[in-house]
Amino acid sequence: MLLLLLLTLFAIVYAQIGYPCLMGLLARVRPRPVRVELPPPDGVSIILCVHNGAAGIQQRLQNLLECQWEGTREILVFCDGCDDATAALAERLGHPDVRVLSTPSRRGKAAALNDAVRQARHSFVAFADLRQTFHPAALQNLALAFRDPAVGAVSGLLEIAPSASGAGRGVDLYWKIERKLREWEAAFDSVIGCTGAIYAIRRECYQDIPPDTILDDVVIPMQIAQKGLRILYAPKAIAYDPQQLSPDREKARKLRTLVGNYQMLERHPAWMFPWSGRLWWQFVSHKTARLAVPWLMVAAILFNLLAVKTPLVWALLIGQAGCYTLALTGCALPRLRNRLVSIPAGFLMLQWTCARALLAYARHRGNLLRLWSPPPDAAARSAC
Incomplete structure (x- = not known):
């Protein structure tokens, strides 16, 4: 029983701390250089999929038009079943670089992306969301990655306002x-997924995704990686999110992301095995192992209670009890901004959400498109 306890604790520590530390070490001792063999792309298609975004569409388009770009550019506004004035307001700008595409009924973001990429005129395709804004140099910094012919996609960086609550500070960390971790993964080989608010791909590498796909910003890059190409990270390609990261908003976003992870594992189980390609270990460590953590935490408590015979086991039990006490204190007192309680509280909150996600997926897996469409204020990132 002691061996099971130690293995369980090791798995928890590996998923949360060990893998990031190991990836940081590998990025330092075995970095994979980015080659510069091609000129940067001279044309870009920016895809913006929107459902009822009249309130912010003109401001968002103005931001995209103001981004620095020396070549040709088109912005594809794909109105997914909009029944407001989104399309009319986009067309009212009268800018030659803006094209508006519409469907009469809402089919979901994944289906909209499939159609929009087929309509794109340029090989360099960038994806954007409505609420965020791009740094003026964001597109140029994304494009630089494609000077390496081995690169199929690149993720940008999403900057989010810090949390006001104590528990939220744990989520911030x-x-x-x-x-x-994404920076280290890219230095070693490839990131496992992109930031949905700002990333880019080679259009010829795109493969259609099922219309009910939740994590398009993970599935699309992973499908590209399966072709033998790299997925890089460009931290200077920045999108700014104006909304503050609160525990409640993070829980809702995280629940959707984790449900999407379970959907992805069911549809692409081969990605967890060595024969699927070079990224299988990173995928298992970054995605699959984290999904197991809440259940490993329960197992660790049970094994600890059953193995209480030596001072070491008692010490482990007291340590676990102390950690949970701090975490529950932080959850009960969200305004308490002490890191000693806010970090455990944020961790416990994420693990509780992870456990809920499995139950939600098991219950609603046949109807995810309706239940898990991103709300208007969902943060566009897949951090898990």
Whole structure:
């Protein structure tokens, strides 16, 4: 029983701390250089899929038009079943670089992306969301990655306002670690998924995704990686999110992301095995292992209770009890901004959401398109 306890604790630590540390080490000792063999793309198609975005469409288009770009550019506004004035307001700008495409009924973002990519005129395709804004140099910094012919996609960086609550600060730390992990993964080989608010691909590498796909910003890059291409990370290609990261908003976003992870694992189980390609270990460590953590935490408590015979096991049990006490204190007192409680509280909140996600997916897996369409204020990122 002691061996099971130690293995369980090791798996938890590996998923949360061990893998990021190991990836940081590999990025330092075995980095894979980015070659510069091609000129940057001279044309870009920016795809903006929108459902009822009249309130912000003109401001968003103005931001995209103001981004620095020396070549040709088109912005494809794909109105997915909009029944407001989104299309009319986009067309009212009268800008030759803006094209508006519409469907009469809402089919979901994944279906809209499939149609929009087919309509794109340029090989360099960038994806954007409505609420965020791009740094003026964002497109240029994304394009630089494609000077390497081995690169099929590149993710940008999403900057989010810091949390106001104590528990939210634990979530902030989690997101900062995730961003650093992406940087290390890209230096070693490839990131596992992109930031949905800002990323780009080679159009010829795009493969249609099922219309009910939740994590398009993970599935699309992973399908490109299966072709032998790299997925890079460009932290200087920045999108800004004006909404503050709160625990409630993060829980809703995280629940959707984790449900999408379960959907992805069911549809692409081969990605977890060595024969699927070079990224299988990264995929298992970054995606699959984290899904197991809440269940490993329960197992660790049970094994600890059953193995209480030595001072070491008692110490582990007391340590677990202390960590949960701090976490529950942080959850009960969200305004408490002490890191000693806010970090465990954020961690526990994410694990609880992960457990809920499995139950939600099992219950609604046949109707995910309706239940898990992103709400208007959903943060466009897949951090898990």
